[in-house]
Amino acid sequence: MNEFKETSGPLSDIKVLDVTQMMAGPFCSMLLADMGADVVKIEKPEGDDIRRAGPPFVNGESAAFLGINRNKRSISIDLSLPEGQETLRRMSTKADVLVQNMRPETVRKNKLSYLDIKKVNPAIIYCTISGFGTTGPYSDRPGFDLVAQGMSGLMSITGTPDGPPMRHGVPVTDLAAGIYGAFGILTAYINRMKSGEGQHVETSLLEAGIAYTIWESAIYFATGKSPGPVGSGHPLIAPYQAFRTRNGYIVVGAANQANWERFCEAINRQDLLQDSMYTTGAMRKSNQEQLASTIENTLTKKDTDYWQTILDNAGVPNGPINDLEAVYNDPHVKVRNMVKELSHPIAGLIKNIGLPLKLSETPGSIRVASPTLGQHTEQILAEYGFRQSEITSLKNAKVVY
Secondary structure, eight states: OOGGGGOOOTTTTOEEEEEOOTTHHHHHHHHHHHTTOEEEEEEOTTOOGGGGOOSOEETTEEHHHHHHOTTEEEEEBOTTSHHHHHHHHHHHTTOSEEEEOOOHHHHHHTTOSHHHHHHHOTTOEEEEEESSOSSSTTTTSOOOHHHHHHHTTGGGGSSOTTSOOOOOSSOHHHHHHHHHHHHHHHHHHHHHHHHOOOEEEEEEHHHHHHHTOHHHHHHHHHHSOOOOOOTTSOSSOSSEEEEEOSSSEEEEEOOSHHHHHHHHHHTTOTHHHHOGGGSSHHHHHHTHHHHHHHHHHHHTTSOHHHHHHHHHHHTOOEEOOOOHHHHHHOHHHHHTTOEEEEEETTTEEEEEEOOSOOOSSSOOOOOSOOOOTTTTHHHHHHHTTOOHHHHHHHHHTTSBO
């Protein structure tokens, strides 16, 4: 029984061929799968490289792979073989979307470019997610999130002013490129519903990283000066950062005049409202270091929980700095269903991050755990029109696994 055919979602009519590995591409296709798309993960014989990423492993299965490939089926095809390439082209005739993050020279050599696939399916929506894009002097360079974070400017604005360059805590350019890829695919799909035409969608880790420097680029465009890192602070607003308390830290977002006034009243520092150094938001930002020191002199007299209660009662945005154990034990996070338990044939009972996007009428769902390598090869080929004799021949020739 095919569990994918028994579920529905807003994208349940979309067939996606996912020829990606690692992070950005699989994240893109997972977003589509979570909303009901039938995503077929096409893996090389040894599997997606992220299958070997770790520790940790759960009964030999990479926790990283388990976290980013749910709601997909797996087929293993050797795309280095002409027969494997032809198998993918043939499958493309019945697909709506193909997502790939292969190196440009591999795409060209294997005749799997957008123009190659368009020949057999003019309506295909073909999405390329790469390090640097398909044009320009860097187009043939390999790229990873770390490289893109450095080259996009993100590492120059992350960390503390006196510290070394710092990578963002999560692979932000991978995730951003995955989101832009999914957005581009759905935009192209809507256009195809109107025109019947497919198209090539592309994004890159570098461009996605640059696109996330919204405030910092605005500063650079206005002043001609590159902003640097500001720790937990904000490049435009103060007070808006983490402050020390007696037993830890608290983050406070007094981002506008009303919140600033409520904040000063709540911590019993009405004198700051009369101080000419802090009258306006621009002045508070200009005197940010002195302001932060003054605020911490007050906040370090009480514990974090005390200040949370005080600021919550005053309507001032604030919160603790949670580690992941605290996150997943938070009662609000539990109510919002941000943890999903799934059964995996090898790893057993596992947990995944829940859906951050809620739709009232056509919700997405987390239906099945990440597949084992080639778990659905025969089933998928049959659905895509291959006869049993052809499937047997491809398996015997070690084209598919």
